[in-house]
Structures are given as C-alpha cells and as structure tokens.
Amino acid sequence: MAQTILRQRAEGANDQRAKWNINFREAGLLIFILVLAVVLQIRNSSFLTLENLNDLLTNTAILSILAIGMMLVIVTRGIDLSIGATLALSGMITAQTVSAYPELHPFAAVGLGTVIGIVCGSVLGFLVAKWNILPIIATLGMMNIYRGLTYTTSGGSWISAHQMPANFVNIATSKVLGINALIIIAIVMYIAAYYFINYTRTGRQIYAVGSNPEAAKLSGINKDKILWLVYAIMGGLSGLAGVLWVAKFASAQGDTAMGYELTVIAACVLGGVSIAGGVGKISGILLGSIFIGMLNNALPLLNVSPFWQMMIQGCVILIAVIANVLVKRNADRNHLLRRSI
Amino acid sequence: MQRVIADKQAWSPKQFFLQWEWILLVVFIGVNIMNMYLSPYYMDFFNLRDATMAFLDKAFIVLPMVFVMILADIDISVASTVALSSVVMADLYQRGVPMEIAVVICLVVGTACGFINGLLIVKFKELSAVIVTLITMILYRGIAYVILENQAAGNFPEWFSYLGWGYVGEIPFIMIVFIAFAIVFGLLLHKTTFGKHVYAIGTNPTASRFSGIPVDRVKIIVFTLTGFMAAVTALFLTSKMGSTRPNIANMYELEVIAMAVLGGVSTAGGKGKMIGAIIAIFLVGLLRYGLGLINVNAQLQLIIIGGLLIAAVALTQVKRNKSA
Numbered sequence: 156m157a158q159t160i161l162r163q164r165a166e167g168a169n170d171q172r173a174k175w176n177i178n179f180r181e182a183g184l185l186i187f188i189l190v191l192a193v194v195l196q197i198r199n200s201s202f203l204t205l206e207n208l209n210d211l212l213t214n215t216a217i218l219s220i221l222a223i224g225m226m227l228v229i230v231t232r233g234i235d236l237s238i239g240a241t242l243a244l245s246g247m248i249t250a251q252t253v254s255a256y257p258e259l260h261p262f263a264a265v266g267l268g269t270v271i272g273i274v275c276g277s278v279l280g281f282l283v284a285k286w287n288i289l290p291i292i293a294t295l296g297m298m299n300i301y302r303g304l305t306y307t308t309s310g311g312s313w314i315s316a317h318q319m320p321a322n323f324v325n326i327a328t329s330k331v332l333g334i335n336a337l338i339i340i341a342i343v344m345y346i347a348a349y350y351f352i353n354y355t356r357t358g359r360q361i362y363a364v365g366s367n368p369e370a371a372k373l374s375g376i377n378k379d380k381i382l383w384l385v386y387a388i389m390g391g392l393s394g395l396a397g398v399l400w401v402a403k404f405a406s407a408q409g410d411t412a413m414g415y416e417l418t419v420i421a422a423c424v425l426g427g428v429s430i431a432g433g434v435g436k437i438s439g440i441l442l443g444s445i446f447i448g449m450l451n452n453a454l455p456l457l458n459v460s461p462f463w464q465m466m467i468q469g470c471v472i473l474i475a476v477i478a479n480v481l482v483k484r485n486a487d488r489n490h491l492l493r494r495s496i
Numbered sequence: 497m498q499r500v501i502a503d504k505q506a507w508s509p510k511q512f513f514l515q516w517e518w519i520l521l522v523v524f525i526g527v528n529i530m531n532m533y534l535s536p537y538y539m540d541f542f543n544l545r546d547a548t549m550a551f552l553d554k555a556f557i558v559l560p561m562v563f564v565m566i567l568a569d570i571d572i573s574v575a576s577t578v579a580l581s582s583v584v585m586a587d588l589y590q591r592g593v594p595m596e597i598a599v600v601i602c603l604v605v606g607t608a609c610g611f612i613n614g615l616l617i618v619k620f621k622e623l624s625a626v627i628v629t630l631i632t633m634i635l636y637r638g639i640a641y642v643i644l645e646n647q648a649a650g651n652f653p654e655w656f657s658y659l660g661w662g663y664v665g666e667i668p669f670i671m672i673v674f675i676a677f678a679i680v681f682g683l684l685l686h687k688t689t690f691g692k693h694v695y696a697i698g699t700n701p702t703a704s705r706f707s708g709i710p711v712d713r714v715k716i717i718v719f720t721l722t723g724f725m726a727a728v729t730a731l732f733l734t735s736k737m738g739s740t741r742p743n744i745a746n747m748y749e750l751e752v753i754a755m756a757v758l759g760g761v762s763t764a765g766g767k768g769k770m771i772g773a774i775i776a777i778f779l780v781g782l783l784r785y786g787l788g789l790i791n792v793n794a795q796l797q798l799i800i801i802g803g804l805l806i807a808a809v810a811l812t813q814v815k816r817n818k819s820a
Contacts, residue, residue, distance in 0.1 A: 286810050289763050295750055299802025306795035417630055430624045462645040466638030473631045480622045
C-alpha cells in the first residue's frame with residue numbers, strides 16, 4: 156500500500172513535469188511558426204495578407220478537425236490508420252446522395268456524412284474495445300475494407316462538380332462575416348473539444364484510460380466504453396471532414412484522401428501528442444496543424460517546385476520533432492539539477 | 497506492461513497442432529482447393545509458377561518485417577525506401593552509370609535508408625518507431641520525387657529484365673532468390689543468438705538491456721536489414737515493371753505488415769515465427785490470384801483481404817482470451 160502511494164506521488168511529480176514540458180513544447184512550436192512566418196514574409200510580401208491567411212486557414216481546417224479525433228485516439232494509446240478511407244467513404248456516399256437528390260438541405264448532407272463516419276468508427280471501436288485487437292491492425296484492416304467499399308459504391312467513377320448541386324458546394328465556399336465556413340466549423344469544433352476534454356467527466360476519463368489503463372479500470376472507469384467512444388468520435392469527425400472535403404474540392408473519387416491519415420498523425424506528433432498515451436493538448440494540435448498548413452501554403456508562395464514539397468515537408472517535420480526531443484531532454488536535465496539542490 | 501513468460505512446456509500434440517501456423521496451413525490448403533474448384537487450369541505447374549512470380553516481389557520485405565515486429569517496432573517507410581532506391585538506380589543509369597554499378601548503389605541506398613531509421617530510433621528513444629518511420633516515409637518518397645519529378649525512367653539493359661522475368665531451368669529466378677533469403681532469415685531468427693536477442697528485446701526491452709543484450713545494436717541491424725531487403729524488392733520490382741516512377745510501390749508497407757500479421761507475428765512484440773509469415777505470403781498471393789480467376793475486382797479483393805486480416809487477429813485474440 157505504502158509503495159502504491161509513493162508511486163502515485165512520484166507519478167504526480169512526473170505529471171507536473173510533463174505539464175511543464177508540454178507548455179515548453181508548445182512555446183517551441185509557436186516560436187518555430189513565428190520564425191517561419193517572418194522568413195516567409197521577407198521572401199514574399201503577400202504571405203501576411205488577410206487573403207492569404209484566410210486561404211491558409213481554410214486549407215488547414217479539415218486537417219485540424221481530423222487532428223482532434225486523432226489526438227483522442229492517440230491519447231488512449233491507439234492509432235487510427237483508417238480515417239483517410241472513412242473520409243473517402245462518407246464523402247463518396249454523401250456526394251452520390253446529393254447528386255441524386257439535389258434538393259437535399261446541406262445540413263442534412265453534413266449530418267449524413269457524419270453518421271456514416273460514426274458507424275465506421277463504431278465498428279472500429281468495437282473491434283478494439285471488445286475484441287482487443289491492436290488498434291494499428293484493426294484500423295489497417297478496416298482501412299482496406301472502407302477503401303474497398305468506397306470503390307465499390309462508386310463503381311470506380313468520380314462524382315464531379317457538375318453533378319453536385321450548388322448549395323452543397325457552397326458549404327465550403329460560403330462566408331460568414333468574411334470568414335470561410337470551414338474555418339468557422341473548425342473553430343466551433345475546437346471550442347467544443349476543449350470543453351469536452353477539460354471540463355467533462357468523459358473527457359477526463361479518456362486521459363485516465365490513456366495514462367494508466369489498469370488504474371482507470373480499478374477506479375471504475377468503463378474502459379471499453381471510452382475506447383469505443385474515442386473511435387466513434389474519430390469516425391464522426393472523419394465523416395464530417397469527408398463532406399467538407401468533397402464540397403471543397405467539388406469532386407469525390409475512390410482515392411480521396413489516400414494516405415492523409417499520416418499527415419494528421421504528423422500534425423498530432425508535432426503538437427506534442429505522445430504515442431505512449433495520456434498526453435496531448437488541444438492548443439498543441441492546433442499549432443501542429445497550422446504548422447503543417449503553413450508549410451503547404453508557403454512552398455508555392457516561394458516558387459518551390461511542387462516536386463520538392465514532400466521532401467521539404469519531411470525534412471522540416473523531422474527537424475521540428477528532433478528539436479522538440481532535444482529541448483525536452485534539456486528541460487528534464489535542468490529539472491533534475493534543481494531537484495538535487 | 498509486464499508479461500510472465502512460462503517455463504518451456506512439455507511437448508503435447510494438442511498444443512503443437514493448435515499453433516497458428518497449422519491453422520494458416522489449413523486455410524492455405526483451403527484456398528488452393530477453392531482455386532482448383534474455380535478453375536481447371538489452376539493446378540498446373542506453369543500456371544502456379546507464374547502466379548507466384550507475380551506477388552513474390554513484396555515478399556522480400558516481409559522477411560525482415562517479421563524481425564521488426566517481433567522487436568515490438570514497426571517500419572512503415574519500407575515502400576518509400578523501395579521507391580527511393582529504385583529511382584536512384586534508374587536515374588544514375590540514365591546519366592550513363594553502368595547498370596552493374598547502379599544496381600549496387602540501389603542496394604547501398606536502401607541499406608542506408610534502413611540504417612538511418614535504426615539510428616534515429618535508437619538515438620531518439622522518445623520517438624517511437626511509428627513516428628520515425630512515418631517521417632522518413634515522407635522524406636524518402638519526397639527525395640524520390642525531387643530526383644525524378646513526375647517522370648518515368650527505364651530502358652534498362654537486356655540482362656536486367658532477367659531478375660524479374662528470368663528462369664533457371666524451369667524455376668523462376670526470383671523464386672530461387674526468395675527461397676534463399678527465406679532460409680537465411682529463418683535460420684537467423686530461430687537458430688542464432690541474434691534471433692534469440694530479437695525475441696528477448698521484443699518481450700521485455702528493459703530486462704534484455706540488464707541481461708547484457710546490446711539492444712541498440714540489434715535494433716540498428718534489424719532496421720538496416722529491412723532497408724536492404726527493401727532495396728532487393730526495388731531491384732526485382734523495377735526489373736519486372738521495366739521502368740520506375742517516384743510513386744512505385746505505393747502502399748506496399750501496409751500489405752507487407754498485413755502479411756506479417758496474418759502470419760501470426762504480433763505487433764505487441766516477442767511473438768511470431770518466420771514460417772507463419774512465409775505461409776501468409778503465399779496465402780494472400782494465391783488468394784488474390786484465385787479471386788482474380790473468378791473476376792472478383794480489385795476493390796472487392798481489398799475488402800476480402802482486410803476482412804481476412806481482422807478475422808485472423810480476432811481469432812487468435814479469442815483463443816488467447818480463453819486460455820487466459
């Protein structure tokens with residue numbers, strides 16, 4: 156018993172240190188972003204214009220919405236590789252529906268896509284929670300299945316802009332107070348997620364399950380339910396993102412968002428979400444998403460050949476992640492020094 | 497997470513035949529019977545031989561992937577390594593480097609990619625293998641795009657196509673090379689100290705370090721081997737296709753991982769056998785071939801393979817839950 160208490164105390168200390176580190180981490184990423192912005196502005200004065208910033212945020216909106224769900228999944232020590240396929244599937248079905256029933260209200264289309272996503276995510280949650288299949292395997296398998304279903308429902312053909320009613324495409328192009336609707340949706344999602352994670356019982360339980368599954372179970376948390384919920388949320392957000400994606404690009408294809416899950420995971424990792432579980436903050440993933448969005452936005456502005464973009468992206472992410480680790484090590488060492496005094 | 501390792505149990509026929517590999521073998525035979533039933537031409541030596549040639553190229557990466565997964569790591573950069581080494585080889589050849597040297601450089605590039613993965617994973621333990629190989633996956637494929645942009649490169653000399661299409665007597669060259677590698681990797685995993693080290697690290701890295709196993713070195717070697725085998729795949733695949741593009745071998749990593757998992761290798765580490773993975777390679781390959789025979793389209797094949805993967809893992813999981 157005494158040992159348990161001691162260990163808990165030690166873990167408490169660790170928690171505080173971890174908290175400090177995350178703040179440090181975010182500050183680092185923020186500085187990185189600011190430096191990048193200054194450099195970009197010097198190289199191309201059209202970077203810091205309202206128009207371009209609006210573009211940048213619009214293009215980042217879908218990524219950042221997906222990052223919320225991915226963070227929750229990773230916090231529970233899982234990973235979801237199927238979101239690109241879920242996104243494509245819900246986008247495809249929604250696009251087919253609106254092209255068949257053009258009078259459908261856009262909100263109904265968004266609802267339909269989200270529900271399809273929730274169903275996809277629930278299946279995954281069931282596999283992970285009830286059948287104890289490792290998330291990476293379960294999502295890998297379901298990725299194949301959802302992707303296959305996308306091709307099957309579409310019969311290999313595309314749904315392109317002229318088949319979609321104008322009010323559907325308008326979801327992604329309409330503006331509220333001069334701000335693109337996608338940005339508004341992302342902001343609403345972030346506020347909701349912030350409240351959910353920090354101020355609701357279920358939100359805190361997600362972190363409890365992630366940081367110590369055994370302890371969470373012993374303290375009466377329904378671990379299966381939490382796991383299931385997390386994957387269902389991820390699915391729902393992917394479904395929503397699918398509708399937004401299809402509306403934004405005005406086309407639904409079988410290979411929509413193929414491999415996009417990796418970009419989302421990269422945004423989470425940059426934002427300080429730990430693959431070991433239990434650690435991750437809304438502000439972190441927001442910065443991580445913006446950082447990746449900025450890279451995508453900046454390279455064309457600098458007239459970098461599109462063929463260089465992928466490599467530069469890889470390099471910058473690698474440098475940022477390694478810098479993060481080094482900064483954190485340094486901080487840890489300082490903590491130890493302070494402690495021994 | 498701690499795991500208790502039971503003492504070595506006495507051999508019992510029940511335990512022996514309940515192993516995953518036997519189940520796989522039964523499914524494998526089932527697939528073959530199904531294929532025979534579907535097409536009267538299936539059980540023909542030449543037919544089977546050519547069907548096998550079609551999927552053996554990715555099989556090379558499955559062999560080291562078994563090691564990686566037993567270490568409780570994962571390498572998702574393999575397909576990008578294939579692309580990078582293939583593209584470098586083709587580009588050098590187009591610039592006038594003799595093909596023999598380009599082939600060697602292809603192997604060197606792949607090995608270097610694997611070594612970099614291993615080094616990063618060992619030096620930055622805070623990042624898991626998933627993260628490191630995720631980043632290098634973007635990076636390697638990105639470099640391939642920088643080199644070739646959106647072009648295809650090919651026109652290789654005559655002898656190079658022998659790798660993918662040649663025969664030694666009646667047996668395809670690629671098959672012989674694969675069998676040789678499979679034997680080497682099988683022996684390495686099951687009959688050497690190195691193999692035992694891999695299992696030990698996968699089961700309990702901390703205990704392994706305390707018992708004097710050079711954990712870092714083993715990891716670097718395993719990832720370097722993976723890079724090397726990815727380059728071998730690059731050689732055979734490029735030879736088979738006759739040309740290369742930066743998007744070659746797209747999504748191979750997932751198929752490779754799926755084959756290893758189906759073969760009974762656990763991503764939680766410490767578990768799995770080489771023979772299981774090898775059976776799984778042929779199982780998936782011939783299943784695809786059989787589905788192709790009855791005109792099941794590629795999309796439905798995706799669904800079936802995904803379902804098979806989940807069913808396989810769910811089955812082992814249920815078995816484990818019962819025994820626990």
